[in-house]
Amino acid sequence: MGKHKILVVDDEHLIRWSLEQNLSKQGYEVLTSGSGEDALRLIRDESPDLVLLDIQLPGINGLEVLQKAKDLDGELIVIMITALGVLETAVKAMRMGAYDYIGKPFNLDELAITIKKALETGELKREVAHLRSEQSRHFGISNLIGDSRHMQNVLSLIKKVAQSDASTVLVQGESGTGKELVAKAIHYESARADKPFMAINCAAVPETLLESELMGHERGAFTDAKVQKKGLFELSDGGTIFLDEIGDMAMGMQAKLLRVLEERTFRRVGGSKDISVDVRIISATNKDLLEAIADKSFRADLYYRLQVIPLFLPSLRERKDDILPLVEHFIAHFNREFGKSVKGVSPMAEKFLLEYPWPGNIRELRNVIERAIILENEETLLLEHLPQEIVGKAGVLSSGPLSFQIPPEGIDIEEVERELIRQSLELTDGNQSKAAKKLNLGIDAFRYRMKKFGFL
């Protein structure tokens, strides 16, 4: 870390001189200025880390300088120097964003401590801002891959939802379709981005604990409650809370959540005070909530409150156009993570990746690519690097015999034959004579091939 740069602005020469002496001795780089106009020029050209600013200046006064300095750099740390007895002005300066004020005549040791603290706070702030912007980069909308028409619609909805600040969103989609990623994208694209994003999986937390996780508890509320604890609603105040697997929430808890949604207030477990928070609620489920309502395991009133904006994530097999861009995305990602240099997938592997129904959706695809990249050292991912369930199930002919083309690297005709026998048996639930008919073979010829390929 280089030297911190401090700008001293005071019209009294003697004060400038003594501060310059003192602060330089403490290891700071010191600039001085006797007027507001000159100070603003230095703030613009020299970007000091901290400004000591006298309120009474000739020409434009300290408060105006403060205002203009804050316009130039909202994060700039300004400590006001005020003559005793003008507390009002000092308070005004604090409201305008000054970090602190000290009265004249001041004690140099005290001033040293104030400066040190202010610089530390500034550093922390910068670090937090940096982490937050890193997070936005990681979790913003640009991380959602999706070329398909389906996903393009989802992406434009996410942008709109992010801007309409308070509305409650329900994300629905099969497991692994990216519901949590979408929730994060909404948060990090919204005005709440620099406030917390808190996520909880309602299915993973036992019912008795869920309430205290969400609402917090007072000391002594139950046996283990040795200290008072804030819940996620309080911790995410100003930000977003993500309630995953909301369909698995117990009925009792559903009633309590409904109250939070309706009244925007809640009580800690064992508490009697109403606490109000400003939190956007995004919930997600892979269950059909309408079905859950029909069989009385989910409250209809809660459902309508949660899905002010419903967002449906299609399964991966409904958006096959996204498969290859996602493959490319994950290859780049895991190359970076594991220091590999895989270039892409072979045409045959590509075909199988496209045919496979992906019951585990994007999470499954991600895992397949991760595993292949860890295990293999070749530049191109081949069919043999893919797991059995993909190679075995994705029938080579499943998109119609005439659409099948011999891949550039060739194919063994016996492999094709074996796959046809396997599929016909699968289609007919193992009924050999029906399976034989499907391939226009006599039963003997069919059984001969079954033996040959190890099905008998």
Ligand SMILES: Nc1ncnc2c1ncn2[C@@H]1O[C@H](COP(=O)(O)OP(=O)(O)OP(=O)(O)O)[C@@H](O)[C@H]1O
């Ligand atoms: N559009 C996408 N682009 C890039 N990566 C994605 C996309 N969608 C999902 N992923 C990745 O897929 C994995 C699963 O996503 P996520 O955890 O958000 O799914 P989910 O629907 O919340 O799953 P579950 O229902 O099991 O909680 C994550 O690693 C996520 O980063």
